[in-house]
Amino acid sequence: MSDVSLPSQNTSSFFPPILPDELLLSAVARFSFLSRTDTYTTNETLFGRRKIRFAYDLPIGVVSLARAIGGSDPAQLVREHTLYPFFVALLESEQREELMRAMLSDRKVHNKLFGRISQVPRPEFLRHCPACDRAHEANFGVRYWQRRHQLPTSLVCVEHRIPLRASSVATSSGVQRYELVSEPQVQGPPLLPEMGEPSLERFLHLASVGHDLLNWQGEARPEFEQSLRTMVLETGYRRGPADDDIENIRLADEFRRDSPDLIRLWPWLNKAIDTAGRLGWIRMHTTRDAPPSRVTFTYAVLRSYLQLKRSSFSFPSQTRDWTGIHVDLSAVERRRRMESLTEKELEKLVSTAIDQILLEQPPVRALPTEIFRRSPAIAHAWRIDLGGRFRSLLTDRAESLDSFHLRVIRYALTEALRSDQTLSDSALLHLVGKRTIEEVRALRAEAERPALAGDQDGSRQRTDRSRCLSVRTLFPQNRDC
């Protein structure tokens, strides 16, 4: 955190510098963390109101934010730190400006842009690259959410040639809490299975086409040397020598044959062209008559495909094991899957997250909020709540304060022992707070009992239960253990 000065009276001197390719949302999260304020206070300081959902992709509130930062040009913030350039890349300048005006006057533009366009897959969770995170930590002293990793075309990091990972920070509406790129949030699964070249090459290429569509920062529409229609004609789909009609059906068939991985991820890409030969997403980019498609995502998919094809890329056809891979589902589909989980499967999901928390040091109390921060699936289940079932399951499984304090004291004693120090009872009291000294002594005695000293073997559940029982004997008034 060396890049940031400490709070002063004036917000503008305190807002952390926005880092290269950082999402505005990420900078706001760092501000919230550094100023040690909760979401509501952060919102009030930066946006002048307590409740606002600051979107990661096309946020509103940028004008107030620019004012709070001091002297920043809001349009420039939008162009350089949101996904705006990507989503408007194929629009005419008038439409682009209209969207910019809408954003800057705090009108939501999501529906305008995505309403009719269901072909834009939007990540459910913010994504990150572990190698970028390490590099940012070394260069800037902090990790941050990068803009280019959130593009729908980005499943790999182009720089490090590894799959991106899903965090547990949800992108959709709900209660917003500003989240940093920190350990609890970034233990999610990768977005692609292990795949060697050339399978990975396909995704690298797609991601870099996406980057090109993001990184035009000028006012003019980005110049792409050829229209997709021309590219398709020149790639060999011309119907006849003197004909500029396109063999759309053959193109669609070949795309499907060459793209099992892409279709595994985005099944609707299968509908490249519908059975009656009417406009599928491919034809919307190659048609001569109707207005061409403005969907940047499918544009990037087709452009990348044609470029690879022209370079005689050999498209892999084998299938891979997708177990444990995060695939963004539509909200409807995800709800359907969560609802079909049995009570037992839900329990297992939660137990796994709790086990993980119990291994973390220094100890963190396994409360519902911490549990769902560690798993995209749980975060989602919490959001939709499954008819009340899920939240009460989490609340039931949450760690009691006694159990948590016992772990804190055990941890403190172990750490002290390691550096040949001893801790007084009052030092321990200071650690756990809101306890009597007698309670602390009892917890200490419990923590120092040799039988429970080593619980690093596989018997944690049994140990937990016995720990719980002994805590209950110590504090009979606490029934929540």
Ligand SMILES: [Zn+2]
């Ligand atoms: Zn990277």
